[in-house]
Amino acid sequence: MNDWHEEIREFLDSGNYPVVINYYEKRIAENPEEITDYWYLGLAYLLNGNEEEATAIWLVPFVELLPEETDNLNQNLQEILLREARRHAAKNNHNTEGIIREKIVEIAPDNLENMIKLALCNCRRNCFDPEILKLLSSLLERGRELTEEEIKDLYLLLEFVLEIPDDATIKFLEKIIPILGNDNKFVQVISAKIDEIADRKQQPLWGAKLLAAVVDALPNKLQNIGRLFQYYSRASRDEEAKIYAQEYEKYSETLPQKVSAYYQLLINCISRDDWFNVPQYEQKLREYLEKLIANPPEEMEEYLAVGLIVIPPVFFYLRDNLIENRHVVNSIGRIFHQQIHRIFPCIGSSFSNRKNQQPRKLKIGYIGCSLRRHPVGLLSRWLIKYHNREEFSIHTYGICQPQDYITKKFFQQGVDKSYISSSGNVKEIVNQIQKDEIDILVDLDSATNNTTAAIMALKPAPIQVTWLGLDSDGIPDMDYFIADPYVLPPEAEQYYTEKIWRLPHVYVAVEGFEVDVPTLRREDLEIEEKAVVYFHIQNPYKRNPHTIRLQMKILKAVPNSYLLVKGMAGKSTENLFKTIATEEGVNPNRLRFLPPAPTEAIHRANLKIADVVLDTYPYNGATTTLETLWQEIPIVTRVGEQFAARNSYSFMMNVGLREGIAFTDEEYVEWGIRLGTDEDLRLKVTWKLKRAKHASPLWDALSFARDMENAYRQMYEAYQK
Secondary structure, three states: OOOOOHHHHHHHHHOOHHHHHHHHHHHHHHOOOOHHHHHHHHHHHHHOOOHHHHHHHHHHHHHHHOHHHHHHHHHHHHHHHHHHHHHHHHOOOHHHHHHHHHHHHHHOOOOHHHHHHHHHHHHHOOOOOHHHHHHHHHHHHOOOOOOHHHHHHHHHHHHHHOOOOOHHHHHHHHHHHHHHOOOHHHHHHHHHHHHHHHHHOOOHHHHHHHHHHHHHHOOOHHHHHHHHHHHHHHOOOHHHHHHHHHHHHHHOOOHHHHHHHHHHHHHHHHHOOOHHHHHHHHHHHHHHHHHHHHOOOOOOOHHHHHHHHHOHHHHHHOOOOHHHHHHHHHHHHHHHHHHHHHHOOOOOOOOHHHOOOOOOOEEEEEEEOOOOOOHHHHHHHHHHHHOOOOOEEEEEEEEOOOOOHHHHHHHHOOOOEEEEEOOOOHHHHHHHHHHOOOOEEEEOOOOOOHHHHHHHHOOOOOEEEEOOOOOOOOOOOOOEEEEOOOOOOHHHHHHOOOEEEEOOOOOOOOOOOOOOOOOOOOHHHOOOOOOEEEEEOOOHHHOOHHHHHHHHHHHHHOOOEEEEEEOOOOHHHHHHHHHHHHHOOOOHHHEEEEOOOOOHHHHHHHHHHOOEEEOOOOOOOOHHHHHHHHOOOOEEEEOOOOHHHOHHHHHHHHOOOOOOEEOOHHHHHHHHHHHHHOHHHHHHHHHHHHHHOOOOHHHOHHHHHHHHHHHHHHHHHHHHO
16 A cells, blocks of 8 residues: 555545544454554654553554564555655645654654655744754765755755754764865855855854865855954954964965954954954055055955055054044055956946936935944934935945844834845945935945945946945045034145035034933942042954053052953953053052943943043943933043044034043043042043033034035035036
């Protein structure tokens, strides 16, 4: 017999298994020698949820009827169960399919086809079983040649299991490499999936582990070593990242590869707070960049060309040298622009049809990878909120980013049209922007995201503007860079390829910040109430030893004072601060190292523990300075030449606060001491900040939106001439 009897087919299809059970029990009672009836009776019990009864029924032929034909009986039962499993799989009844295949494993653990199907079925019904994957890995190791269907199923299985962070997944991947590793499809599937996991799904550590397991089987090994460095870096696994940065440098040969190698080594040093070794890598990176600028190759590997744009901004953290830093940024921007047009030829369009158009709503597009709960998203949301929709049509373009409530409320529901690209496909995004006929495209990622930079380099809109981000990235096709009267010195214009557009007051304004209940208390930190508490709240890139040394001078001069250091503060961070403290004659016991706060709102509430916040230099705080001012806390900042060294200065000037603004190192120390020792001065600053909330341009997001809109109108009018 090959299948169920026709008499019970309708009951089987409707799931009326008791009728099916009764049918086969009667058949067995009438003819106990018909073996297949036992198989179907047991299967009916199994489908009805009676697993023990099913097992008991299946044992009868083995024990009572034909014990000497065990192999034949086993094979016959397997075939029937496999056929039934396929029937349910065809109907997408994966729960039932899985139950049947699990029984097949019990009676035929060496059935490779079934094991593959079961692992795939488990994934489809969201009940991943690492033990099944381990068994499958063992079977694959035996080296049996696979059928075309089995290979097809393995690829389907890969799509599922690669997303499941488990040691069994890695072992499975290692076993499958000898089988599929030489197949181009394997390379494409594995590379795309790892990109999706590490980048778009924001699981860089798992992506790194997967890539490490297959890196030797993939082409372009050096490129993949670079990807491993990136993934481990994003996962804050800096020691692992260091290993791959060193390996990348070891095997790099070409000039662009050397540039990439020393960039990796440099930023890894900074991330690990190993600032004592930064100078050697900074020098080598500068040397190789100057060689690249002097002799740019006509062609370079795509990943190196696309990655060029994010390299120069590292110097903003190291030196406050407007002329030198802009030279490197602008020169690399030109090379990046040339390479992007080589990689994406014939993309872009003429905008001649936009000239002399009748008055209409201007279409403003905002593009970035941070349209979410991220400093850029948190700051730019207010402009989106207050745009005049009668005169402006607002479009947003999200690049490879997770989506949260900020994304949905402000950048999707709060705009006329939203486009989120999960793939980051440059051509598709450029085509979409052109299709939408955007008049002014605003880059929110300047110098921080190479995909966004590549899109801007292809100029999909007639007017392109850089706002927020780190600084402008020097791409030739960028038209304007948004600034204000303070954030760039008057002479800066001559060093930018973009036209600097200075708004009348401030280059960004917000309506405030969400603040929760504080979790930090002085007594928990063993700090008495009358002590003076200084706060250092920046990320590792801004912990320049020069500034830390100035902060220690302040601490030394102010009795009964402490410095709190917040952020990813590991042993290397503690060693950095404690070493400098000791060198400056400050007891390291006056330092406190704090973990990141659970949420941004709690972080802001915790700022209130500070008497004075000490800003960083040559890269100031930006969002952190705004948060400090919103919480009405005195701050000391060191003003420099470059954009990154003048953020806090701009914000403080716009709230009418001069106390704490230093133009030299000596003034920085003096202000730190004055604010630490003069309680009345601190109260005066707090009073000023409280009053400024009602009158300052910094907190007037509605007026700021009008200023930006006036700028857009003037930009468009200039374009029309």
